[in-house]
Amino acid sequence: MKRALAAVALTALAVVLIRNSHSGDFTTILTRSESLSDAPPLRQSEFSPPAFNESTYIFNAVHNQLRHVGNAMAPNGMTFTPGFVPPGTVLYHGMNRKELPQDLDWFAFDPEYSFTMCCNIGHAFGNPHITTAQVVEPLKIVYIDGASASLSSDLGTMDSQGFLLDDPIDTWNDYTEFARGDRLCRLFKENGFKLDGFVRMNTGFELLMCNMTNPKVEYVMNNAIAVSEEEGTAGLMKRSSFEVGQTFLSRDRFGNLLVRPSREFNFFDYDWVKSMERTHSSAGEERVELDYRGLVTIYGMEGSRDIDFPKNVSQHRLLTGSEALRQELRSQLWEADKHTRTYDPYRINWRTVTDNLVYKMAPILAQIKNGLGQLEAGTSSLNDTSKHLGGITSMLRLRFEGDEELANSTRHDVDAQVERCAKTYASDFHKYDVTPFEEKVRFAIRLVSTAVCSVIMETADWANKVQTRVGNVSEELPSKLHADVSDLISDLNWSYFVSCTHRCKDNEVCYLPTWPHGGREPHIPAEPLQCRTIEDLRKSRGL
Ligand SMILES: *[C@@H]1O[C@H](CO)[C@@H](O)[C@H](O)[C@H]1NC(C)=O
Ligand SMILES: *[C@@H]1O[C@H](CO)[C@@H](O)[C@H](O)[C@H]1NC(C)=O
Ligand SMILES: *[C@@H]1O[C@H](CO)[C@@H](O)[C@H](O)[C@H]1NC(C)=O
Ligand SMILES: *[C@@H]1O[C@H](CO)[C@@H](O)[C@H](O)[C@H]1NC(C)=O
Ligand SMILES: *[C@@H]1O[C@H](CO)[C@@H](O)[C@H](O)[C@H]1NC(C)=O
Ligand SMILES: *[C@@H]1O[C@H](CO)[C@@H](O)[C@H](O)[C@H]1NC(C)=O
Ligand SMILES: *[C@@H]1O[C@H](CO)[C@@H](O)[C@H](O)[C@H]1NC(C)=O
Numbered sequence: 001m002k003r004a005l006a007a008v009a010l011t012a013l014a015v016v017l018i019r020n021s022h023s024g025d026f027t028t029i030l031t032r033s034e035s036l037s038d039a040p041p042l043r044q045s046e047f048s049p050p051a052f053n054e055s056t057y058i059f060n061a062v063h064n065q066l067r068h069v070g071n072a073m074a075p076n077g078m079t080f081t082p083g084f085v086p087p088g089t090v091l092y093h094g095m096n097r098k099e100l101p102q103d104l105d106w107f108a109f110d111p112e113y114s115f116t117m118c119c120n121i122g123h124a125f126g127n128p129h130i131t132t133a134q135v136v137e138p139l140k141i142v143y144i145d146g147a148s149a150s151l152s153s154d155l156g157t158m159d160s161q162g163f164l165l166d167d168p169i170d171t172w173n174d175y176t177e178f179a180r181g182d183r184l185c186r187l188f189k190e191n192g193f194k195l196d197g198f199v200r201m202n203t204g205f206e207l208l209m210c211n212m213t214n215p216k217v218e219y220v221m222n223n224a225i226a227v228s229e230e231e232g233t234a235g236l237m238k239r240s241s242f243e244v245g246q247t248f249l250s251r252d253r254f255g256n257l258l259v260r261p262s263r264e265f266n267f268f269d270y271d272w273v274k275s276m277e278r279t280h281s282s283a284g285e286e287r288v289e290l291d292y293r294g295l296v297t298i299y300g301m302e303g304s305r306d307i308d309f310p311k312n313v314s315q316h317r318l319l320t321g322s323e324a325l326r327q328e329l330r331s332q333l334w335e336a337d338k339h340t341r342t343y344d345p346y347r348i349n350w351r352t353v354t355d356n357l358v359y360k361m362a363p364i365l366a367q368i369k370n371g372l373g374q375l376e377a378g379t380s381s382l383n384d385t386s387k388h389l390g391g392i393t394s395m396l397r398l399r400f401e402g403d404e405e406l407a408n409s410t411r412h413d414v415d416a417q418v419e420r421c422a423k424t425y426a427s428d429f430h431k432y433d434v435t436p437f438e439e440k441v442r443f444a445i446r447l448v449s450t451a452v453c454s455v456i457m458e459t460a461d462w463a464n465k466v467q468t469r470v471g472n473v474s475e476e477l478p479s480k481l482h483a484d485v486s487d488l489i490s491d492l493n494w495s496y497f498v499s500c501t502h503r504c505k506d507n508e509v510c511y512l513p514t515w516p517h518g519g520r521e522p523h524i525p526a527e528p529l530q531c532r533t534i535e536d537l538r539k540s541r542g543l
Contacts, residue, residue, distance in 0.1 A: 047300065047301075047436055047439065047440045048300065048302055049300075049443055050299065050300035050440065050443060050444050050447070051300075052447055052448075052451065052491075053311075053491070054299045054300045054444070055300075055443070055444035055445075055447040055448050056444075056448055056491055056492055056493065057074070057078070057297075057299045057313065057316075058297055058299050058300060058440070058441060058444035059354055059444050059445055059448040059492075060074060060313075060492075060493065060494070060495070061074075061077075061078065061079040061145060061295075061297050061299065062292070062295065062350050062351055062353075062354050062441055062444075062445070063351060063354035063355065063358060063494070063495070064145070064495055065079075065081060065143070065145065065284065065290055065351050066143065066199075066205065066279065066284035066285040066286075066288055066290065067279060067280065067281050067282075067284035067285075067495065068201065068204075068276060068279045068280045068281075068284070068512060068514070069280050069281055069495040069498060069499050069512060069525060069529070070281075070495035071145055071146055071147055071148075071201050072147060072512055072514060072522065072523065072524065072525055073313065073314065073493065073495055073498065073524060073525060073526075074145075074146060074313045074314060074316070075146050075147035075150065075155060075156070075157050075314055075522045075524065076146050076147075076155065076156035076157055076159050076160070076314065076315075076316050076317065076318075077144055077145035077146020077147075077148050077157075077160050078145070078146070078160060078297055078298040078299050078304075078316065078318075079144075079145045079146075079160075079295065079296065079297040079298070079299075080142055080143070080144055080145075080160070080164075080295075080296045080297075080333060080336075081142070081143045081145070081290045081291070081292065081294065081295045081296070082140070082141070082142050082143075082195075082290070082291050082294040082336055082337065082340040083140075083141055083142075083143055083199070083288055083289050083290035083291050083340075084138040084139055084140050084141060084288075084289055084291075084343075085135055085138065085139040085141060085199075085207065085287060085288055085289075086135065086138055086287075086289060087135050087136055087137060087138060088134065088135060089109075089134070089135040089287050090132060090133070090134050090135075091107035091108070091109065091132070091133045091134070091135065091207060091217065092107060092108045092109075092110070092111045092113070092114035092130055092131070092132055092133075093105065093106065093107050093108070093114055093117075093130070093131050093133070093212075094108070094113075094114035094115060094116070094117035094118030094119065094128070094129070094130050095117075095118055095128070095129050095130075095131065096118060096126035096127060096128055096129075097126055097127050097129065098127055098129050098222065098224070100131060100212070100213075100219055100222070101131070101212040102211075102212055102213055103211055103212060103213070104178060104181050104182055104185065104208070104209065104210055104211065104212070105209060105212045106206050106207065106208055106209065107133065107206065107207040107209060107212075107217075108204065108206050108207070109204065109205055109206070109207065109285060109287050109288075110204050110272075110275040110276065111130060111132075111275075112204075112268075112271045112272045112274070112275035113203065113204045113206065113272060113275065113276075114130050115130060115225070115268060115271070115272070116203075116268065116269075116272050116517070118130055118225060119225050119268070120266070120268040120269065120272075127224065128224065128225040129222055129223060129224050129225065130222075130223050130225060131219055131221065131222040131223075132219070132220050132221035132222070132223075133217045133218060133219045133220060134217070134218055134220050135216060135217055136215075136216060136217065136218050137215075137216040138216070138343070139196040139197065139207075139214070139216055139217070140194060140195045140196050141195060141196060141197050141198060141199050141207065141288065142188065142193075142195055142198050142199070142333075143198070143199040143200075143288060143290055144160060144161060144198055144199070144200050145201075146160065146201070147201055147202060147514065147515065147522050148160070148161065148200035148201055149200035149201055149202040149206055149208075150201075150202045150514065150515035150516075150522045151173065151175050151177065151202075151515070151516075154173055155314070155522055156315075156316070156317045156318070156319075157173075157515075157522060158172045158173055158180075159172060159317055159318040159319070160298070160318065161180060161184065162180075162318075163318040163321050163326060163329075164184075164187070164326065164329060164330065164333075165180070165183050165184065165187060166326060167180075167183070169319055181198070181208050181210070184198060184208075185197075185210035188333075189210075191330070191333075191334045192334065192337065193333065193334060193337040194337075195210070196209060196210060196211075196214055196216060197209040197210050199285070199288050201285075202514055202515050202516060203272060203273065203276055203514045203515065203516065203517050204272070204275060204276040204279065204285075205276075205279060205285040205287075205288065264538060265534065265537045265538045267534065269517055269537070270509065270534045270537065272517060273509050273511065273512070273517060273537075274509045276512075276514070277504075277509055277510050280499060280500070280510060280512065280529075281495065281496075281499050290351075291339075291340040291344075291347060292347065292348065292349065292350045292351070292437075292438060292441065293336075293339045293340050293344070293347055293434070293435045293437060293438060294336030294337065294339045294340035294435070294437055295336070295350070295437050295438070295441060296329065296332045296333050296336050296437060297440075298318070298321075298325070298329060300440060300444070301325060301328055301329065301332075302324075302325075302328065303321070303322050303324045303325030303328055304321070304325060306320070306322060306325075307320055307321060307325075313493060314524045332437075336437060339435045339437065348427075348432065348434065348438065350438065350441050350442075350445070353425075353426065353427045353445055354445060356425055356427070357425040357426070357445070357448070357449050357452060358494055358496055359496075360425070361425075361452050361453075361456060362494055362496040362497065364392055364393065364396075364456055365452070365455070365456070365485055365488065365489055365492075366489070366497070367388070367389070367392055368389055368393075368455070368456070368459050368481070368485045369482065369485045369486055369489060371385045371388055371389050372385065372389075372459075372478050372479070372481055372482035372485065373482060375478055375482075376478065376479055376482055382466060382478075383466075385463075385478075386462070386463040386466035386467050387463075387467060389459055389460075389462075389463040390460065390463030390464050390466070390467050393456060393457075393459060393460035393463065394460070394464070396421065396456060396457065396460060397417065397457065397460040397461070397464060399420075399421075400416075400417040400418075400420040400421045400424075400457065401417060402416050402417075402420075409468075409470060410470050410471060412461055412464075412465070412471060414457050414458055414461045417453075417457045417460075417461075418450065418453045418454045418457045418458075421449070421453035421456070421457055422446060422449040422450040422452075422453045422454075423446075425449040425452075425453065426442065426445045426446040426448075426449045426450075427442075427445075428442060428445075428446050448492070451488060451491075452488065452492070455481065455484050455485050455488055458481060458484075459481050459485070462477050462478070462481065497528070498525045498526060498527060498528055498529060499528065499529060500528065500529045500530070500531060501528050502531075504531035505531065507533055507534075508531040508532060508533050509531070509532055509537075510529050510530075510531055511529060511530060511531070511532040511536075511537065512525060512529055
């Protein structure tokens with residue numbers, strides 16, 4: 001009884017939060033008082049329930065974990081997730097000497113990244129080498145989301161690290177990577193969090209190792225790279241064009257790292273951007289395994305609400321974050337460590353839960369928006385639009401109809417359909433032994449799936465009624481649904497909508513310009529990415 005009451009109270013709260021935070025008019029969500037009543041009660045004391053807008057950010061943080069496109073869209077990450085790099089993983093390090101790296105330094109997961117560092121944009125002088133290493137015991141890491149290794153500008157990509165460390169704000173963007181890495185390693189270790197390093201993203205994912213002579217990693221190869229002195233027909237770099245001692249990277253007056261834009265886009269650049277293509281979406285950087293039992297996100301934290309984040313997610317900054325928020329973030333991280341010290345292959349993969357919703361619903365939402373837009377513009381008839389939208393939603397409608405609707409075809413309980421749909425796609429039936437961090441994630445996913453299912457099941461019901469001519473349909477409904485679905489798609493801001501719409505040809509790359517190869521500013525994708533050949537990229541160097 002007490003559990004039920006707590007759940008009802010939370011439902012009411014969620015409904016109020018949706019109403020207050022959502023610009024759309026999700027009438028059915030607002031009137032459904034029992035919407036979360038069967039959901040497991042939340043441990044309210046452990047986190048405050050995120051609002052709808054916060055839930056969309058949390059949902060995306062989970063959905064985009066270790067995926068390039070989503071992190072480029074929200075480059076100022078707010079989320080830290082413990083995980084590990086499994087044994088057998090091969091790692092690379094590019095350098096301008098033969099000696100193996102020591103102490104704090106970086107591994108790349110892609111050799112193309114290391115090649116860039118030793119031999120293309122990096123130190124193309126000295127005695128370039130790429131060393132290859134292999135993980136022999138799991139490396140414990142913390143993944144910092146966003147474009148967390150893009151040291152380019154004052155956009156805010158280093159905010160979460162600077163804020164966590166309590167560095168002076170005007171130094172957050174400084175190119176002081178060794179010092180920053182060192183402070184990160186020390187802060188975690190001093191608080192009992194035993195880790196080997198951090199995973200971050202720029203053009204691909206990298207592994208910041210607290211100590212490169214870590215016995216969990218064995219060096220297995222060390223290759224000298226012969227960089228051509230002559231510019232070949234393939235447009236390879238010319239070594240002599242680099243002044244000795246000067247790197248391709250330079251710094252601006254703030255000490256920020258810049259990329260000299262003068263050089264032509266070459267095959268090495270192409271190999272590099274091609275190597276990160278596999279991490280754009282789907283599996284993401286699958287050489288890292290995350291443990292969502294310890295996912296700590298600033299979104300929804302009590303103290304984060306004073307920040308007043310703007311609607312544009314790429315403008316979320318932590319410059320005004322309070323000391324209380326920093327302490328909350330830190331204590332949650334040390335708590336997350338305790339939940340993730342043992343390996344549990346049977347933990348819930350929350351990213352997969354979000355995938356179930358996104359990959360099923362994103363194409364349907366886009367078609368609803370498009371179809372209702374055409375109806376409104378008069379380029380498609382009511383008959384045709386309702387037939388198409390009824391068709392693409394019919395399986396969902398039939399799956400979520402109840403016994404009463406089956407027995408009586410004039411009965412339509414859309415609220416109950418939304419409820420069944422949302423629970424299914426949020427995997428929200430059982431109370432497994434989840435951590436408070438997972439409770440927060442589950443709550444956010446449930447709120448987002450309720451909003452998505454609501455628009456879709458209402459459209460399905462409308463289309464079905466028009467087609468069967470059973471039941472009353474208001475003439476204003478299509479334009480209301482069109483407004484709802486448009487608002488929703490914009491609020492969801494799913495990376496699905498800006499990813500390449502098809503697999504590129506063999507001589508093309510699904511191009512996502514990212515620091516450092518893509519120029520000084522991190523590029524924030526807002527339109528679907530395009531397949532580009534190297535010739536295309538040569539022409540548009542400096543994007
Ligand atoms: C790195 O690890 C090696 C071997 O375990 C150790 O000798 C060295 O002192 C460590 N370096 C730092 C900076 O902790
Ligand atoms: C969510 O929306 C509320 C109300 O519009 C706003 O005050 C708050 O800053 C927003 N929070 C985030 C994280 O965007
Ligand atoms: C969001 O902010 C980014 C970075 O300031 C900007 O480039 C982009 O145009 C903004 N998007 C919208 C829709 O305003
Ligand atoms: C709707 O379209 C179908 C064929 O696509 C047609 O058979 C039917 O008569 C149309 N209904 C109306 C009301 O126009
Ligand atoms: C079928 O449902 C409709 C709408 O809920 C209701 O008005 C009608 O009485 C029901 N018919 C039967 C036979 O139960
Ligand atoms: C259904 O249609 C009737 C008659 O046209 C109308 O009086 C009633 O308000 C409609 N009901 C709804 C829910 O739109
Ligand atoms: C969605 O993401 C894009 C970047 O892809 C950004 O420009 C836009 O402002 C975001 N929209 C919202 C509502 O956050």
